[in-house]
Amino acid sequence: MASSSNNEAVVVVKNLSVKFGEIEVLRDINFKVYRKDFVGIIGPNGAGKSTLIRSILGMIPYEGEVILNGKVGYMPQLSSFNREFPISVYDFVRLPVRKEKNWKVIVDETLTKVGLEGFGKRLVGTLSGGQYQRASLARAIVGKPDIVILDEPESGVDEMGKARFYDLLYELNEDLGITILMVSHDIGMVFEKCKTVMCLNKTLHCHGPTKEIKPEDVKKLFGEFDIWIRAHSHYEVEHVHENPDFSNLEEKK
Numbered sequence: 001m002a003s004s005s006n007n008e009a010v011v012v013v014k015n016l017s018v019k020f021g022e023i024e025v026l027r028d029i030n031f032k033v034y035r036k037d038f039v040g041i042i043g044p045n046g047a048g049k050s051t052l053i054r055s056i057l058g059m060i061p062y063e064g065e066v067i068l069n070g071k072v073g074y075m076p077q078l079s080s081f082n083r084e085f086p087i088s089v090y091d092f093v094r095l096p097v098r099k100e101k102n103w104k105v106i107v108d109e110t111l112t113k114v115g116l117e118g119f120g121k122r123l124v125g126t127l128s129g130g131q132y133q134r135a136s137l138a139r140a141i142v143g144k145p146d147i148v149i150l151d152e153p154e155s156g157v158d159e160m161g162k163a164r165f166y167d168l169l170y171e172l173n174e175d176l177g178i179t180i181l182m183v184s185h186d187i188g189m190v191f192e193k194c195k196t197v198m199c200l201n202k203t204l205h206c207h208g209p210t211k212e213i214k215p216e217d218v219k220k221l222f223g224e225f226d227i228w229i230r231a232h233s234h235y236e237v238e239h240v241h242e243n244p245d246f247s248n249l250e251e252k253k
């Protein structure tokens, strides 16, 4: 099912199921993520994407097995932090390396890497949406992780900011060899930038190299027209010869 030219699995998920009370949110999920992969996890609202990530990170109880081969950095949903809290960018970013003697050098290097050079003393609450997004990424990578896990990193950021952010992720993946596992609602960007796509809705519906995921695989997953249409141009480009039928889509316009 899964895919990569790099053979070493850095995330292994076996028979993972999660219930909240009587409600089953994830059922028997199995997959591997290989070193240097850039995986986009897509699925409709309530599909269990965040639950999957939180299980992998050991934040909630689950049945099954999760193996992580490497150090993990986590970028939670941007809305999970109260930006009114009076904290400087330095203090926000340094959390994972706060015990290091030279934390300031490490944080400065990381801020430069994400394009926030000189922002250390600013209060987090004074950053723009895009700057805050990059500060959150800095916090996720400051500890030099092998694997970075991101939960909807693009929410609340404009299109230009999103594109720049995805370029940054691409660089981390390509240049530093960081394995990336990212939940996203931006299907267009996922299909443009990610090497591997996972389609989740309680169970794993599809998982493979981006170019091998078929429109109908994704279409089955989403009832919501607006999510689907964002991926339209990608599919037209990638799949026009093999599967050019967008007639239903046109009717809905």
Ligand SMILES: Nc1ncnc2c1ncn2[C@@H]1O[C@H](COP(=O)(O)OP(=O)(O)OP(=O)(O)O)[C@@H](O)[C@H]1O
Binding pocket: 020, 025, 043, 044, 045, 046, 047, 048, 049, 050, 051, 052
């Ligand atoms: N702590 C919890 N207690 C009870 N139910 C929960 C809890 N966390 C999540 N759920 C439920 O589990 C289901 C999956 O939620 P989850 O946040 O994982 O979905 P998601 O795919 O990330 O959704 P979205 O795209 O809307 O962020 C939802 O029905 C949600 O209400």
